Amino acid sequence: MSLSKDKGNRPPKTAAPQDLTDAQAENPAAEITDDPAAQLLEKTKEAEEYHDRLLRLAAEMENLKKRLEREKGELLQFANENLIKELLPVVDNLELALEHGRRQDAPPALLEGIELVHHGFLKALARFGVTPLNGVGEPFDPAFHNAVLEEETSEAPDCTVTKELQRGYLLHQRLLRPAMVVVARNPQPDTTSEKD
Numbered sequence: 681m682s683l684s685k686d687k688g689n690r691p692p693k694t695a696a697p698q699d700l701t702d703a704q705a706e707n708p709a710a711e712i713t714d715d716p717a718a719q720l721l722e723k724t725k726e727a728e729e730y731h732d733r734l735l736r737l738a739a740e741m742e743n744l745k746k747r748l749e750r751e752k753g754e755l756l757q758f759a760n761e762n763l764i765k766e767l768l769p770v771v772d773n774l775e776l777a778l779e780h781g782r783r784q785d786a787p788p789a790l791l792e793g794i795e796l797v798h799h800g801f802l803k804a805l806a807r808f809g810v811t812p813l814n815g816v817g818e819p820f821d822p823a824f825h826n827a828v829l830e831e832e833t834s835e836a837p838d839c840t841v842t843k844e845l846q847r848g849y850l851l852h853q854r855l856l857r858p859a860m861v862v863v864a865r866n867p868q869p870d871t872t873s874e875k876d
Contacts, residue, residue, distance in 0.1 A: 757809070757852050758851065758852070758854070760808055761851060761856065764805065764808065764810055764849075764851060764856065765856065765857065767801070767805070768849060768856075768857060770801065771798065771801050771802065771805070771847075772846060772847070774794060774797060774798040774801065775798065775847070777794050778791065778794050778795060778798060781794065805849075808851075809851055809852040810849050810850070810851055810856065811849065811850050812847050812848070812849055812850075813825075813847065813848035813849060813850060813858075813859050815841045815844045815847070815848065815859045815861050816841055816842065816843065816844050817836075817840065817841065818840070818841050819837075819839060819840055819841075820839045820840065820841055820861070820863045823855070824848055824855060824858055824859060825841060825848070825858055825859050825860075825861045825863075826848075826858040826859065826860050826861065827861055827862070827863045828845060828860050828861070828862065829845075829862040829863070830862070830863050830864075830865045831843070831862050831863070831864055831865065832864075832865050832866075832867050833864050833865070833866070834866055834867060835864075836864040837864065837866070838864060838865060838866040839863060839864065839865075840863070840864045841859075841861045841862070841863060841864075842861075842862050842863065842864045843861065843862040844859055844860070844861055844862075845860040845861065845862065846859060846860040847859055848860075
């Protein structure tokens with residue numbers, strides 16, 4: 681019993697001189713110095729390193745916040761993209777119905793109704809940032825146009841859109857659907873007959 685009482689009252693064991701030299705041998709940078717100026721210089725260097733680290737981490741955190749805000753804004757701006765792509769064929773069909781009705785001399789009341797529905801669709805799409813591409817008469821641009829046919833003509837400049845088979849649309853200035861177009865190709869002069 682007396683042994684257990686003595687163990688509880690003993691002061692904690694301190695490192696022996698041999699233990700300190702082993703620790704110094706493993707990590708030579710951890711020298712123990714009694715010089716306060718050297719200790720202050722060492723701690724000042726450590727503090728500067730921690731401060732630089734803190735500044736870098738704060739800058740990284742700020743950049744991360746900005747990137748997340750930008751991505752969140754883009755996500756909200758283009759969240760309806762798939763729904764809008766599904767509605768575009770309805771707008772195309774309304775345009776085809778109007779064109780067909782005008783060619784077949786459909787009743788004016790019917791044409792007016794279809795026009796109102798078509799304008800309603802276009803206004804609803806415009807509220808969500810959808811704008812139609814202008815194609816006819818413009819130079820062919822592969823970024824916005826999908827050329828499905830070439831038409832040989834001398835009435836329009838070479839590589840100009842002459843017909844629009846399907847209208848293209850932008851969503852907040854980003855291409856939603858390219859326009860399917862017919863492109864003018866000017867006839868090449870016949871050089872073989874001139875050589876003969």
